[in-house]
Amino acid sequence: MEIKIVSIIGGGTMGNGITHIFAMKGFYVNLVEMSEQLFNHAYTIITENLNRQVKKLIITETEKNTILKRINKVISIDNIPANSDVVIEAIYENKEAKIAIFKKINQLVKQDSIFASNTSSISITELAASCRPDRFIGMHFMNPVPIMKLVEIVRGYSTSDQTFTTVKELSQKLDKVPVEVSDYPGFISNRILIPMINEAIFALMEGLSCKEDIDTVMKLGMNHPMGPLTLADFIGLDICLAIMEVLYNGYNDSKYRPCPLLKKMVAAGKLGRKSGEGFYKY
Numbered sequence: 001m002e003i004k005i006v007s008i009i010g011g012g013t014m015g016n017g018i019t020h021i022f023a024m025k026g027f028y029v030n031l032v033e034m035s036e037q038l039f040n041h042a043y044t045i046i047t048e049n050l051n052r053q054v055k056k057l058i059i060t061e062t063e064k065n066t067i068l069k070r071i072n073k074v075i076s077i078d079n080i081p082a083n084s085d086v087v088i089e090a091i092y093e094n095k096e097a098k099i100a101i102f103k104k105i106n107q108l109v110k111q112d113s114i115f116a117s118n119t120s121s122i123s124i125t126e127l128a129a130s131c132r133p134d135r136f137i138g139m140h141f142m143n144p145v146p147i148m149k150l151v152e153i154v155r156g157y158s159t160s161d162q163t164f165t166t167v168k169e170l171s172q173k174l175d176k177v178p179v180e181v182s183d184y185p186g187f188i189s190n191r192i193l194i195p196m197i198n199e200a201i202f203a204l205m206e207g208l209s210c211k212e213d214i215d216t217v218m219k220l221g222m223n224h225p226m227g228p229l230t231l232a233d234f235i236g237l238d239i240c241l242a243i244m245e246v247l248y249n250g251y252n253d254s255k256y257r258p259c260p261l262l263k264k265m266v267a268a269g270k271l272g273r274k275s276g277e278g279f280y281k282y
């Protein structure tokens with residue numbers, strides 16, 4: 001199946017990045033947002049990011065304008081074009097809200113199109129069951145999307161081989177490196193990354209060392225570009241906690257218990273960069 005028209009639902013952090021890369025690779029992209037204002041905000045961010053690429057001589061001014069022309073404004077999922085070959089959902093991380101969207105668009109979009117979710121932690125199998133299980137898949141892009149090469153392609157219980165192959169080839173056309181993953185809590189990326197961050201928070205809570213030294217060990221000892229506590233602030237402590245809870249509940253295994261210090265900081269509103277303070281002040 002040849003993919004030409006892609007619809008992205010949600011133009012937030014991930015959705016605007018996903019729109020950017022598809023438009024850059026020549027696809028026509030319908031960016032679906034809830035209001036004109038939210039669409040304009042997403043479009044402005046995409047324009048600014050493209051301007052940065054012009055400055056770095058990655059693209060020309062003319063190419064930038066061509067890329068922007070491939071992005072079509074759609075306000076409300078009620079108006080999603082029926083001829084979308086692929087729909088990628090990138091709204092906030094809430095299972096009920098995502099299911100409501102998939103149920104709705106299942107009635108509006110042609111039957112042979114593929115639905116994908118960019119969820120970081122919700123079961124692909126559960127989302128798929130609400131609409132078209134064989135033509136449903138997880139496309140887990142990394143932040144920032146235009147820069148990060150990985151996309152985890154998450155197969156739900158009923159995802160067909162044809163759907164998988166189409167989405168794998170599509171990811172390669174975007175110059176991404178797809179990795180096939182089975183649908184289990186946290187997929188691969190968050191199952192490994194978030195418990196590591198959680199362990200670093202335990203180390204801090206138990207007084208093994210100060211936050212700067214814990215970060216230094218992982219930066220200089222393991223060659224990580226960022227220490228785990230700095231990274232937790234970047235991701236958002238509330239997101240880290242939510243993912244630990246998904247792992248804990250999903251595997252019923254105490255090794256995934258969220259660190260009490262992480263819970264306490266989230267309760268105190270110390271969420272990292274986005275709240276101005278986490279392990280560090282911003």
Ligand SMILES: NC(=O)c1ccc[n+]([C@@H]2O[C@H](COP(=O)([O-])OP(=O)(O)OC[C@H]3O[C@@H](n4cnc5c(N)ncnc54)[C@H](O)[C@@H]3O)[C@@H](O)[C@H]2O)c1
Pocket residue numbers: 009010011012013014015032033034038076077090091092093094101118119120121140141142143
């Ligand atoms: N932020 C990350 O680092 C990251 C990384 C990988 C995956 N994810 C996943 O990607 C998804 C999106 O995360 P995000 O950080 O971009 O969220 P975000 O809050 O930045 O953006 C969500 C966007 O969805 C829009 N939206 C909500 N309901 C809508 C609707 N009914 N119709 C159209 N638009 C709607 C909102 O207006 C908002 O712009 C989540 O599932 C998240 O778990 C996030």
